[in-house]
Amino acid sequence: MTHQLAAYTTSTGEAFQFWVLGTVAVIGALCTVFMKKAVHSALCLAGTMIVLAVFYLANGAYFLGVVQIVVYTGAIMMLFLFVVMLVGVTAADSLKETIKGQRWLALLCGLGFGILLVAGIGNAALTEFNGLGQANSGGNVEGLAALIFTDYVFAFELTGALLITAAVGAMVLTHRERTERAKTQRELAEQRVREGKHLPPLPAPGVYARHNAVDIAGLLPDGTPSELTVSKTLRDRGQVRDVSAEALSDLKALEQRAEDRLERTNSGKSGEASK
């Protein structure tokens, strides 16, 4: 295989591999951009990266190919998924453009940029392919190691420092030190009274539930649904079910059924009247 890589043109096998996997990579990239949900985007990106890892291997960069799979696809993309989970679903997931003209400008710039890049590559005199047979003769990892620990040793040391700094920085950014005592329940209640909003506890969801109690808003005394009773994520997704319209008729039917069950239609009424 090493000898084949040294050739000017590639083998048919590689060509086949390029066209198939290249198409997959491009589709993956496009999906990354246009998928509505961040989780899907992350998965598509992971696919593209795996394809790229294969291309690295095909180009004789065995070490990098493995690193690509282990580090990128394995570690970094998982990190992304964790953050997606942490952040949850937000309005940012909407693909609706809010800045006027931004999408058109972006597409125009992208198109122009791409054409220019392609033109640049086409113009460049890239006729000579030496192949990596010579360079990889002592083994790809050994070759890289020889370079890293000789010519690039300073850069290598610097990346070590960079990684430590990044780790410390991430900790500093995400770590919140509690600078004051946590409020007790009593204090929280007093604060609520002081602010004058929501004196009673928030209404619980699922009142008058019929299917999935969590997505149905509780009703206020006047029959209107309360937004506060459903979780924010559901509200953002627009998955709240409003029962206010059917609530009253349902209530009447429910009461009727209860009366029937208890067979005290008349006595109940007289009982109410006597009260």
Added chain:
Amino acid sequence: MNPVNYLYLAALLFTIGATGVLIRRNAIVVFMCVELMLNACNLALVAFSRMHGNLDGQIIAFFTMVVAAAEVVVGLAIIVSLFRSRHSASVDDASLMKL
């Protein structure tokens, strides 16, 4: 097949990534697009390495990966703290640069 095609593929992926950065509002997706652009560059570097017959390109790609890892760590930390303070991961919500 001419190995130059790898370069065309890299250019294409880079452009798609860049356009994605411009179009998407979700900071996490924007960040993924940045990673896509970095990977496109890496592909180009690996192709160059093969073209020139030495390993320097691969070394650079290797460093790019290291830097990208550091960047992801810090960037995701920023997104998390941003989300904590603004309850939103939208880059448009952080529009304090306007007067």
Added chain:
Amino acid sequence: MENLIALLIAAPLLGAAVLLCGGRRLDAVGHWIGTVLAAASFVVGVVLFADMLGKDPENRAMHQFLFSWIPVGGFQADVAFQLDQLSMTFVLLITGVGSLIHVYSIGYMEHDERRRRFFGYLNLFLAAMLLLVLADNYLLLYVGWEGVGLASYLLIGFWQHKPSAATAAKKAFLVNRVGDVGLSIAIMLMFTTFGTFAFGPVLEATGEATEGKLTAIGLMLLLAACGKSAQVPLQSWLGDAMEGPTPVSALIHAATMVTAGVYLIVRSADIFNAAPDAQLVTTVVGAVTLLFGAIVGCAKDDIKKALAGSTMSQIGYMVLAAGLGPIGYVFAIMHLVTHGFFKAGLFLGAGSVMHGMNDEVDMRKYGGLRTYMPITFITFGLGYLAIIGFPGLSGFFSKDKIIEAAFAKGGTEGWILGGVALLGAAITAFYMTRVMLMTFFGEERWRNQPTASPAEPDVEPAAEHHGAAASDHVAAATGEPHPHESPRVMTIPMIVLAVGSVFAGGFFSIGDRFIHWLEPVTGHAHGHPPIGAAAVTASTVAVMVLGVGLAWLQYGRRPVPVVAPRGSLLTRAARRDLYQDDFNHVVLVRGGEHLTRSLVYVDHTLVDGVVNGTAAGMGGLSGRLRRIQNGYARSYAVSMFGGAAILIAATLLMRAV
């Protein structure tokens, strides 16, 4: 011997420094310090003069190099002095008359609280004037020129509590600035033309310059002379300068400073000789001023202003003579010297009269004073005879020579200039006789006339006000004046000056002494008037008699009214200085106002319009551009991305090209 030259200037300069910095503890002796140092300067001058007389006439010039002032490449400004016959003449006149006036001032300013300061200013003036005449280059001359201007300003405004004095000082200063600009331009022209401004090199090199440049330099020098010597059109300040104390009028505004313009022209003789147009303008300026001053002098009732008009007119004679070229230079200087004597004497006489009359200056309130102040009368009378050119007295010799030289100019010009000079002589005789008659003869119009001298209730300011006279006669000031002769410290200088007025002209003319004395410096050509020298002399005497006779008819035979009659149109014009201030006001002040107003308009509309328009345009543009700054990071990213695309395009384009 050369090293004494600096001493001439150093003595009065030291006096000025000591008196002005010394403070009140010198009040008691200040005037003596000033007088002694002025006299010391005169003694040094006499010593140098004696030394000079012992030398060969061609080698009498002395030079003293003190230090290099501004040595910058080709620009060499030195503090160096040149003492030749011309400078010597001025030195003796300045220090001599100056010393006498110092002595006179001791008496005149006796009751002024600020007498020490007055003597300090006088010494400062002497130092500056000596620097002016001793400098060996135009730049140093300019320093002296500005120095005398400063001293003049300080002395005119000496009684600064009077608004009129303060205004007059400012006026003199401002009008002089106009002339000074001319001098500075002339110096710059000299530097660009000759590469130097020392007298020797410049005057030797006049042959190398084009006539146009020399004419320009000459006209600029003439402008400077006009400012300093109160010649038309910069004459307006001299009349108002009489607000200063009388000794100042005598020293600065009659004998010395106002003649600096004549000195400048004569000193630059070679430039004017090579520029006939400039010479012609000079003669015209002189002739016009000569008549102008004489006419103004005829109408003034203020004795000092009448004498100021006379001064203007006499300097007009000098400028006229200086404009005539080599046939006139010597006579210009000769008239300058004799004028220095008799005009200083006349002013001191006028001061003495005022001293005796509670500072009254209106001649219509004088009359018959000859018996009350005999010495003043005699000295003033001798000065009077000298100025009208009575045969045998000094004014006769010098003025007659100038009239001769004017006729000798030749052609129509000669006739016109000569005629003007003759007419001026007649008018001089008229107005001087008028002054004489109104002051010393006729009925005693000051009887039962409370004088104009303000009698303030508190004595202190009055003493400060009117130095000499007022506090002496506080009692008299409330009623009619009691004319009396001045103390001896004032009369002696008058007597000395009267002797000079009588004999100087004759002394200079016998054997053409003055011509031989100055000829090595200024050159001399003998002029031949077309009608013969004797005829000119005869006509001069005739017009003089005519002028005296006319004045006697009007002011001697008839009583002089105390309140001035309305007078003819010309009289009224002359009383207002021939409308010179109105002219200045209408043409220069109003014109300047209109100019500035239109400039302000242009500034408001055009300049401000452009500036504000640019600002508003920028503001509008920024307001629109600001919309681009929407604060969204993605918008900025688009710009960056577009910029990167443009950079790639440019790179590719450059490679393709």
